[in-house]
Amino acid sequence: MRRPTQYPISTKLEAIGLLESMSCRELARVLKVPRRTVRTWLAQRFELLAYDGNKKNNKLEPGGRYKEFPDPPGLVEFITHVRDNERVLTTTHMITWIKVNQREWFLNYLATQKPDAAYNSLLKLLQRFCNRHGFSR
Incomplete structure (x- = not known):
């Protein structure tokens, strides 16, 4: 099955402008x-028309969302x-912090994930969290 073509917002805005002088059928053909x-x-x-982001984007809203x-x-x-204390930090240390400080969320998160992939999912979540907040490996 062929994947649908996505068009940048700039093309969509151009088309909306041309619709004032052309019909939908003519515009689609052009x-x-x-x-x-x-x-x-x-x-x-x-x-x-209200969008003020990058016109090269294909979507008004980005897909997916962060956990x-x-x-x-x-x-x-x-x-x-x-x-700051120049200690080694691993995702295991972060999980320990979460277990102590956010136990209810931690247990709920593990319960909602697939049993065999819950821990790896949490590791990946923390790695993405660090990446989003500017911490490198």
């Missing part, structure tokens, strides 16, 4: 996109404290 796609852009016109962690500033403070 831009070589399906008519349904042009009609979808027309339905999204207010969101597209929520209950106390990001606390964990960042812990990481900074350990690193």
Whole structure:
């Protein structure tokens, strides 16, 4: 099955501008996109016109979302404290901190994950957390 083509927001905005002088059918033929796609852009016109981000993006909202962690500033403070003391910090140390300070969230997180992948999922979550907050390996 062929993957649907994604168009940058700049193309969508250009199409919306051209719709004032052309019909959906003509515009679809000129831009070589399906008519349904042009009609979808027309339905999204207010969101597209209000968009002030990078026009090279394909989507108005980024896909997916981060897993929520209950106390990001606390964990960042812990990481900074350990690193300031020039100690080695591993994800295992962070898990220990979470077990002590966020036990309820920790148990709930493990319960909602697949049993054989829960720990690895938590490790990956913490690695992404560190990456997002500017901590390198």
